[in-house]
Amino acid sequence: MKRLLLLIAFLPFLAVAQTSGNEDWKKVYRSFPTKINNLVHTRLDAKFDYEKSYLNGKVWITLEPHFYATDSLQLDAKGMNIYQVAIVKAGKNIPLKYAYDSLFLNIQLDKTYKKGERYTVYIDYTAKPNEFKANGSAAITDAKGLYFINPKGEEKDKPTQIWTQGETEATSVWVPTIDRTNQKTTQLFNLTVPAKYVSLSNGKLIAQKTNTDGTRTDTWSMDQPHAPYLFFMGVGDYAVVKDTYKGKEVNYYVEKAYEKVARRIFGDTPEMMAFFSKKLGVEYPWVKYSQMVARDYVSGAMENTTATLHQESAQQDARELTDGNGWESTIAHELFHQWFGDLVTAESWSNLTVNESFADYSQLLWLEHKYGKDEAMFENFNQMRGYIGSGQQSRDLVRFYYKDKEDMFDAVSYNKGGRILHMLRNLTGDDAFFASLNKYLTTNRFGTGSGHKLRLAFEEVTGKDWNWFFNQWYFGNGHPRIDISYQYNAETQLASVIIKQIQAGDKVFKLPFAIDIWHGNEKKRQLVWMENKADTFNFTVKSKPDQINVDADKILLVDKKDNKTLAEFIHQFKHAGNYLDRREAVAFAGNNTKDPAAVQLLVDALSDPYFRIRSLAITNLGKVKPDDAIIAKIEAIAKKESRKMVKAEAISYLANLKNQSYKSFFKEATRDSSYTVAGAALEALTELDSVEALQITKELSKEPAKGRLNEAISNVLITYGDEKSFKVVSESYEKMPLSFPKVQMSATYAAFAAKLTNMDEFKKAVDAIVEFRDLIPASAKAQTDPVINGALKELAQKKESAGATEMAAYVKSKLPADKK
Template sequence: MRKVSLVILALGILPHLWAQQQEEANPDTSWKTQYRESAPRINDLVHTKLDVKFDYSKSYMNGKAWITLAPHFYPTDSLTLDAKGMDIQKVAIVKGGSTQTLKYKYDSWQLNINLDKTYKGGEQYTVYIEYTAKPNEVKVQGSAAITDAKGLYFINPKGEEKDKPTQIWTQGETEATSVWCPTIDKPDQKTTNEFIMTVPAKYVTLSNGKLVSSKNNADGTRTDDWKMELPHAPYLFFMGVGDYSVIKDSYKGKEVNYYVEKEYAPVAKKIFGNTPEMMGFYSRILGVEFPWVKYSQIVGRDYVSGAMENTTATLHQESAQQDARELVDGNGWESTIAHELFHQWFGDLVTCESWSNLTLNESFANYSETLWDEYKYGKDAGDAQNFGDMQGYIQSHSEKKDLVRFYYNDKEAMFDAVSYNKGGRILHMLRSYVGDSAFFKALNLYLTTNKFKSAEAHQLRLAFEEVTGKDLNWFWNQWYYGAGHPQLSIDYAYDDAAKKVQVTIKQTQAGDNAFILPIAIDIYTGAEKVRHEVWIKDKEATFFFAYDKRPDLVNVDARKTLLAEKKDNKTLENFIHQYKYAATYLDRREAIDFASKNQNDPKAQELMMLALKDKYFGLRSFAISKLDLKNDAVKKQAEPILAEIAQKDPKAPTRASALSALVQFNNGIYKSLFTKLVNDSSYTVAGTSLEALFKLDSAAAVGEAKRLVKYPAKGKLVESLTTIMIKAGSENDFDLVAKAFDNMPISQAKFNLLPTFCQYLTVVKDTEKVKKGVDMVIEFRDALAAYGLVPYVNNLLTGVVKKKEAANAPAEQIEYIKKKMESTEDKKGF
């Protein structure tokens, strides 16, 4: 699963704070002494067969289940299944062609069955259950990553919401499959399955495995039979139903399909079309061919948890569906597509045996994004992805959490920046330490040894030790079973008389714990470098390196793979040399960052101008964002470069960054450029240009906005359009403004617009319009309630109330807003 926090950047830290807030708010701290062991295996799932029909009017699912199991080792005469919130009509044992009713107890959570006899270890039996699943009536707490856990979701089932499709989809992780399928809902179980779904004939279906038959029925329905012949965990079961276009692709003769809403059929391959290449790339580096019979991806409305790696059938939230103009800015969902695909090996083929070991799923999927970017777009792109994820972990302030965590308040708390971001960076360090060949060979050994099974982190260690011949307990104890990361202060002292440079590295993190850090130190003289491999084992380490000529640069952590916060006390001259000759993404980024803080120095200005033309577009944008345009010398040098970037840079986001900078010149000469670019094919460039035009000529910008608001718009453009309409418009424009805001999907742009939209509501006088606007704000709030958004939005609405009160607005408006602030949707998410 890839969390929505990785999509909504402004909310990125909230999911990680969610778990911390839950633990702090809970007065019961008994969990701190409760060891979270792997679930005991008394009975093992063997095969699960379902025959289901959906009641759209009630959002129920009527099911028949045939579940084949066997005692794991010890004989048993009983079976406990997870079955949440169901109506159970019948429980029986299958005997040949007949069934024999069994006695059972059911508490609406677990189904305890007395079997017809004592079964020996490995002796298979099949139970039959008739039931009705009522997902909307089940109260199950989710998490920040998994915003609720009712398992089965009916989207607009009665077709009452205009312009919204009717869909059904399931979400099993962590243990919500048991809301719609009686099972042993634990990650250390593996089973094959067959799902038979009867649906209205106008809809298509998707499930695990392969569609083996499809039969039209006389009553206008169709029955589809999906078979999954290789075992996988119950939380990876999937059913999807809806009016989709199915775009067909292939990989080595295997089906690769993209289920999208019909509007997006023409661009489906532009969104998902790299999937076969990804499958080939991952298969090659792992030495394990894509293990499943097919791979489909489906987009679900109202799914806000990013995406979920159901075996052979990944579910994506609707943000994946981007139109052609959005894709001009780059495929914003590509990393998620890569992430979920890698799960088909790490998580699906080999599954964490407990949620404590979630790193075996999510850390790998997170790191796969770096691997893909590095392969497809070059080392700078991979390094940029890696650095961004490292910052996500550091900013989450999760230093006290182990990666493998046997003590937690709730299993959902495991889905955080440690399991994802930190774990991915630990894999990056491990790859750097053992080398690429050993790294991927060890992954191959881990996968082939544990395929179709569950595993714990020590099994990963054993695979690496077998391949490398090294004892890696120190690495696992420090990074997998320990917490935190090093904070380093690095100092240099040159002794020209002795011809030696002294490098002192201090670990300044709290506590006495010192990290063991194997790192590379490069000594540069001109373009020539000499690499020294050293180990840091103490809180303070000092190294001496001889030289004939004073080095131009001593580059600590030369590979730039270390998970650490660094205060690197180099000079500007050192950093300039680093930018020019060390040349990795992070080498250059560090140099730009240092120079940006010293822009009164002509040498720093020179570096900033050089960085504006960096070979990697991300660093060009970074340099633009760091320019001090209040400095006349910087401003004069940067202007012609920015103007050229704004018009000619091959990357739309970088052109937009340059346009934002040009606004600060307040120069009417750019009006024609801004006016021209409001029609650019890139939403980001068009939206940025419209905002730029507004600052130069607000009347012209408002005219353009009123023209453009009549046409489809997304992303930055709709944000800019709505902002300008609000700032310059009147209550007469409410319908246009409200429609634009309401049509925005859950996104960064909509989050950015919240304060402005709430400010607009303070000047709207019509009570019905105020109510309508408030309802839109509340709908967005409740969609992301589990991410900690409620206090933030309620604070904005409190500001609206205060201004309404100050303006003596009708009491009906004020009371309506207060009432809405007090209510939070029970569903908290989907």
């Protein structure tokens, strides 16, 4: 699962959150769940009651004792009505005694069963996901398991959909099961759905039967075992765009408006399947692969076996796609889970990283394959930054003590885990790394994985002991902070690199890495191991090196201070070659713009082959007093650059010059095919002429707009428009997907609401903000609630001081007690 979408964007804010409260959890060891009975097969007949948002189910669960004989069975079954529990004998249902407390169904079996002796229980029940209350608290949005979207068709412009989200343990809200990651079962699902809709579930669609009551029963068969949290059902009015990989169906379920662009969004999937299969030496293990897009799906995306679910942000229109496919990494991530997660499943939430670190790392593997090393290194750097800014450094990667299993879905399990894999790949070498992954997958296929099982696979393949690495990175916490300095002694012709580990505490990291010593175009590589709080590495050289590049492959998970001179960074920029080498140099130059050589480096970087370096150079040149040569270069980029992100950056640069001669260019660029460029151009135009910008905004707002253009339109209308803009502003706010920009937009929208005098419109605005606030997953609320509630509080104060007490009271009624 990719629950980190929101979180990553918020990491800079994060350092504060979550330390208070009851600490009893620190004493609770989270083992893997004891296996008494094992699931074998699950047959479900499901009928959906759209009126009540219920599922009426009959389930036949075949099980057998794991090892010890047993006469009882405990199933997870959350918030259901249970009508009958029986054992199936010779085709007959013989009622069994049971006790049910709305969480667990404890069944007394008809006799004692031994290992190897299979039995089938039958349960007739109704699932009521909207009424299930976890821990007796208020109704929850995070763990309903089964979601009915607009079930009665009451919301205009919103499709009617059903979808499920099992992870972590919410499948048992809609079907009784042993809802644990270390259980695996085959399945046969008969889904009775309105005949006008399509359905999707795990495995293969093997039969369809039209019923006389306007419904159809679809039979989905999953012959390979997988864990209950990966069960999936999806129903709705979808276009099914068909693709194929080695004779297997690869389908994209999108809303009909997106049928034409579905291939531009998901069309790389077969190539990804081929690439991952080849890298891993394990062919894509399942019978088909489908991807579905859902409304109101807050979890990002979920790797249900053979049936991945994506949130609405996946559905990008043609103009969004001109900036590149913003969902590509997520598509790779969920696909890689089909091996790491679905074929081999983390044995417990404590070991979640053996699912998520691999899915995270697959993003880098795919980007490297498709777009080259720079893009892969950007991914690595960006994910590392996400972890370092997370404030979660005290958590072990594999963690046997945690407060809530949802807490495992953090920047440690994902980002840090992925970076650790990157170091492991560099240390072992590509061949050994992928051979070890193959070993891990083939040894544990259709079973479970853990940090230890991963270590054993690497040890078996490489013939080396990896305990030091796993103890340091998997079963320990933190990361090194290093300070690098350099010395040269002309007499002894000795170049020295002094590296200090300056992280707090006593922990010393063992760090192997490469050091490149440069003279002109020539480099000499040395492999070193840092093992102490401070180490000095000495190299005999013919003359003073032009530059020494520590961690020359840029693989270390570190927070570092590199005390290079500008001249050394310029050499690094020109010679060392990889993305991070150049990025570090550009960033250093950007902080030293008083030096003409630094400015020259930034100007050189405008011609870098990699677009993100060009973009970063423009941003940094914003700090330099502009001269004609620089302006001419950036003008050329604004007009000719094919990478839309860089073009937009160049337009924003020109906007700051406040030069009226750009007006017609900006005006024209508001019509660019890219929302990013059009948005940047509208912002730029606003700087020059807010009256004309408002006029153009009103025109633009009549057409679809997303992303930066949508934000720019809202901002202009909110800042320069009046109450009459309400309709456009409210619509553009409401159509924004669950995302970081929407949190910021909530504050802007709240500022706009201060202008509203019509009570109905005012309430509508407040309600929309509150609805969005409450939709955000609990894991991200700690970061988002302060922003949104702060904006609402300010709105209440403004209304109060304007004498609009009724409006002020309405906003206050939506705020938590301590924020009023």
